[in-house]
Amino acid sequence: xxxxxxxxxxxxxxxxxxxxxxxxxxxxxxxxxxxxxxxxxxxxxxxxxxxxxxxxxxxxxxxxxxxxxxxxxxxxxxxxxxxxxxxxxxxxxxxxxxxxxxxxxxxxxxxxxxxxxxxxxxxxxxxxxxxxxxxxxxxxxxxxxxxxxxxxxxxxxxxxxxxxxxxxxxxxxxxxxxxxxxxxxxxxxxxxxxxxxxxxxxxxxxxxxxxxxxxxxxxxxxxxxxxxxxxxxxxxxxxxxxxxxxxxxxxxxxxxxxxxxxxxxxxxxxxxxxxxxxxxxxxxxxxxxxxxxxxxxxxxxxxxxxxxxxxxxxxxxxxxxxxxxxxxxxxxxxxxxxxxxxxxxxxxxxxxxxxxxxxxxxxxxxxxxxxxxxxxxxxxxxxxxxxxxxxxxxxxxxxxxxxxxxxxxxxxxxxxxxxxxxxxxxxxxxxxxxxxxxxxxxxxxxxxxxxxxxxxxxxxxxxxxxxxxxxxxxxxxxxxxxxxxxxxxxxxxxxxxxxxxxxxxxxxxxxxxxxxxxxxxxxxxxxxxxxxxxxxxxxxxxxxxxxxxxxxxxxxxxxxxxxxxxxxxxxxxxxx
Amino acid sequence: xxxxxxxxxxxxxxxxxxxxxxxxxxxxxxxxxxxxxxxxxxxxxxxxxxxxxxxxxxxxxxxxxxxxxxxxxxxxxxxxxxxxxxxxxxxxxxxxxxxxxxxxxxxxxxxxxxxxxxxxxxxxxxxxxxxxxxxxxxxxxxxxxxxxxxxxxxxxxxxxxxxxxxxxxxxxxxxxxxxxxxxxxxxxxxxxxxxxxxxxxxxxxxxxxxxxxxxxxxxxxxxxxxxxxxxxxxxxxxxxxxxxxxxxxxxxxxxxxxxxxxxxxxxxxxxxxxxxxxxxxxxxxxxxxxxxxxxxxxxx
Numbered sequence: 001x002x003x004x005x006x007x008x009x010x011x012x013x014x015x016x017x018x019x020x021x022x023x024x025x026x027x028x029x030x031x032x033x034x035x036x037x038x039x040x041x042x043x044x045x046x047x048x049x050x051x052x053x054x055x056x057x058x059x060x061x062x063x064x065x066x067x068x069x070x071x072x073x074x075x076x077x078x079x080x081x082x083x084x085x086x087x088x089x090x091x092x093x094x095x096x097x098x099x100x101x102x103x104x105x106x107x108x109x110x111x112x113x114x115x116x117x118x119x120x121x122x123x124x125x126x127x128x129x130x131x132x133x134x135x136x137x138x139x140x141x142x143x144x145x146x147x148x149x150x151x152x153x154x155x156x157x158x159x160x161x162x163x164x165x166x167x168x169x170x171x172x173x174x175x176x177x178x179x180x181x182x183x184x185x186x187x188x189x190x191x192x193x194x195x196x197x198x199x200x201x202x203x204x205x206x207x208x209x210x211x212x213x214x215x216x217x218x219x220x221x222x223x224x225x226x227x228x229x230x231x232x233x234x235x236x237x238x239x240x241x242x243x244x245x246x247x248x249x250x251x252x253x254x255x256x257x258x259x260x261x262x263x264x265x266x267x268x269x270x271x272x273x274x275x276x277x278x279x280x281x282x283x284x285x286x287x288x289x290x291x292x293x294x295x296x297x298x299x300x301x302x303x304x305x306x307x308x309x310x311x312x313x314x315x316x317x318x319x320x321x322x323x324x325x326x327x328x329x330x331x332x333x334x335x336x337x338x339x340x341x342x343x344x345x346x347x348x349x350x351x352x353x354x355x356x357x358x359x360x361x362x363x364x365x366x367x368x369x370x371x372x373x374x375x376x377x378x379x380x381x382x383x384x385x386x387x388x389x390x391x392x393x394x395x396x397x398x399x400x401x402x403x404x405x406x407x408x409x410x411x412x413x414x415x416x417x418x419x420x421x422x423x424x425x426x427x428x429x430x431x432x433x434x435x436x437x438x439x440x441x442x443x444x445x446x447x448x449x450x451x452x453x454x455x456x457x458x459x460x461x462x463x464x465x466x467x468x469x470x471x472x473x474x475x476x477x478x479x480x481x482x483x484x485x486x487x488x489x490x491x492x493x494x495x496x497x498x499x500x501x502x503x504x505x506x507x508x509x510x511x512x513x514x515x516x517x518x519x520x521x522x523x524x525x526x527x528x529x530x531x532x533x534x535x536x537x538x539x540x541x542x543x544x545x546x547x548x549x550x551x552x553x554x555x556x557x558x559x560x561x562x563x564x565x566x567x568x569x570x571x572x573x574x575x576x
Numbered sequence: 577x578x579x580x581x582x583x584x585x586x587x588x589x590x591x592x593x594x595x596x597x598x599x600x601x602x603x604x605x606x607x608x609x610x611x612x613x614x615x616x617x618x619x620x621x622x623x624x625x626x627x628x629x630x631x632x633x634x635x636x637x638x639x640x641x642x643x644x645x646x647x648x649x650x651x652x653x654x655x656x657x658x659x660x661x662x663x664x665x666x667x668x669x670x671x672x673x674x675x676x677x678x679x680x681x682x683x684x685x686x687x688x689x690x691x692x693x694x695x696x697x698x699x700x701x702x703x704x705x706x707x708x709x710x711x712x713x714x715x716x717x718x719x720x721x722x723x724x725x726x727x728x729x730x731x732x733x734x735x736x737x738x739x740x741x742x743x744x745x746x747x748x749x750x751x752x753x754x755x756x757x758x759x760x761x762x763x764x765x766x767x768x769x770x771x772x773x774x775x776x777x778x779x780x781x782x783x784x785x786x787x788x789x790x791x792x793x794x795x796x797x798x799x800x801x802x803x804x805x806x807x808x809x810x811x812x813x814x815x816x817x818x819x820x821x822x823x824x825x826x827x828x829x830x831x832x833x834x835x836x837x838x839x840x841x842x843x844x845x846x847x848x849x850x851x852x853x854x855x856x857x858x859x860x861x862x863x864x865x866x867x868x869x870x871x872x873x874x875x876x
Contacts, residue, residue: 199872199875199876200875201875205875209868209871209872212866212868212871213865213866213868214865215862215863215864215865215866217668217859217860217862217863218664218667218668218859220664237871238851239850239851240870240871241866241871242851242852242855242862243851244667244668244846244849244852244859245851246667246697248660248693249689249690249692249693250689252657252660252690253657253660253663253689253690253693256653256654256657256660256661256663256664257660257661257663257664257667258664259653259661259664260633260651260660260661260662260663260664260665260666260667260668261664261665261667261668261859262664262668263651263664263665264631264664264665264668264669264672264860265668265669265860265863266668266669266859266860266863267863268664268668282654283654283657286653286654290651290653376872376876377868377872379865379867379868379869380865384863384864384865386863415860416628416629416630416631416649416665416669416672417628417629417669417671417672417860418628419628420594420626420627420628422627422628422647422648422649422650423649424643424644424650424651424652425649425650425651425652426643426644426650426651426652427652427653427654428652430644434644434650435599435644436641436643436644
């Protein structure tokens, strides 16, 4: 698989994001598979940001730590990122005083970089444009170097700036002017003959669409990076969906309203990041004892405290598993890419309603905010399973059915307004109709009933999935976005004659281990790949099975695993 | 209570009886909660509300121990969070009659943000504020409405911070419905609860509640001497906010009870939603798979 990467660097607020999105969409429309990655600080203007687009004629899901082409939108970006350009790669920029940037000169020589420069500001101003339009000039120059037809790029620019026709005209002049450049560095990139059926979308939007598909009618949340765009997407689409979307006054309100809505019979969920989830944990515990369905999405970012608000990690697995005081049935799921985000939110809602438990769906900034090409979402694949008593069965209900002790731990559930048969939804310990009890026998039985759901879910949850070769030279176990880099690595190394396989967990709690043990026994060198310091999933698996990982690839600096970084790890570890 | 209402109660005694519980009540004798629960059942009966259409939400505190002493759909949630929980129920199914109970600890300390934003959002919830001026279930610590100087558990030399007046706070927030009533007057409570049930929006009812065990100075007699029904004053205009604020805060000599403020112009939360104008169904009735083809176009 031939990978290509373009990295745009510049100041936050200088149009980097829209330029990156135009670029990614234009490449997609030519027929490429895309993976994007944004690095940006937690501020609105200033500070350096980057937008990387990795693309290929085959499915691509990860980023490289370097870029083939660097587009420097300002001096700071050029200086700081020039060494992230692949040796022999291309630097595109429009910085007039580049002769004075010694660092740039030195790196260009040392790394044998080709430089393509246009006096971007001058050109933009000659058309009556402003500094933001230099982005169009750099895009035009890039397109010339890539030797792609201008039309798909032009279309994207038109789409993006349709509401500002006067500016659009100048934008297009800038684009054309730069595309007419001569003597640009040569680059031949293979193009797909047929355009694949894909959509380019990020994980947060995918969760929103999954929720809409699954009949979510009420959504309550408090903004927190990197979960906020679930809220803004559901708000932006509420005229179409008719969904009731409420920005609550805090995370506790958001989770309480979500519980109240689920109790009343709506489908609802909420979304936050680790810090906001900390505030919700008492409610998660209450949902446990009240057996109230609840779905919370955690879009993870590194903690502790405010941590790195706009960066990524897999650091909150233990938080999710151990959230809330007391012991009770709870499920933890993860998603790995936009398609799985679309599916997992639907499964999370089903599990929450079927087993009447809180469900935590883990996402990551890397999934939440990075666009990726994925197959167009299929509808009607996941049935809506509500586990509600309905219709004629409502007439047969007794109040004590609500929390009746059962083998599976799951009792009947119905909603107020549907029948006279009331029950008490009680966060105090209670007996079968919800009436408070402090009797030892009843309290013990009810405590155990709720925990029986863990065994029930364990037996009914899907196993983790093995990707890659049998007889692997090196094997990995992981969850979340690690799957993306592992799939890219497996495919790439296959062509290099190195066999790699990967066991991926989408369902993390209750934790299934049979498949893991089997995987361990079949493979000679099983490593862990995880985006946190403790190797949290690894520890759980080691504790439960006594199988010890040969080595652990852990990362906790706010960045996702880079493709080349995993290759290096494999090189260093596979024949040990 | 008029003869008329007594007649209606007698006529609908089955409905009243349907809310009666066989569970053993655990409140202290003389507790204000008996009267409140009784008045609530009367109000349901007089408003002809079926058990199936009522959801009662309880905070944590002595009032919360009544959550399983009434035969109805009840939720007994977490301390300080009852307003948000009730708002979740009410927004998901506006066709239900949602009543939330909260004490002075949960409402004015732990969860005061929820109160502020519920008034602002104007969810259709009848909120009964059980103000007994102390944390009774944790054995008598002072709350933010305990009088200055009152010795309490955890304030052995007397409370040394000025108390809050809940209605001062509430009336500063452009509310739709504010009433004050007294746990010693079941008839008055019944009337206030009925008015609150008929208000389309957030109805705040402060109940001056006696606590015979821990609130030693604010006794039934103390309140009875001071409460004065605003209905007796023909000049009182509950749509006049300035007048309402005066009545709310001037409580030294006498305490005005009754409908203190009413602003029928404020729209209920669901009616404010730009995307649900004219929608007749409740969200709970709309849960089904939805077509996403249109939404996907943006990402093609």
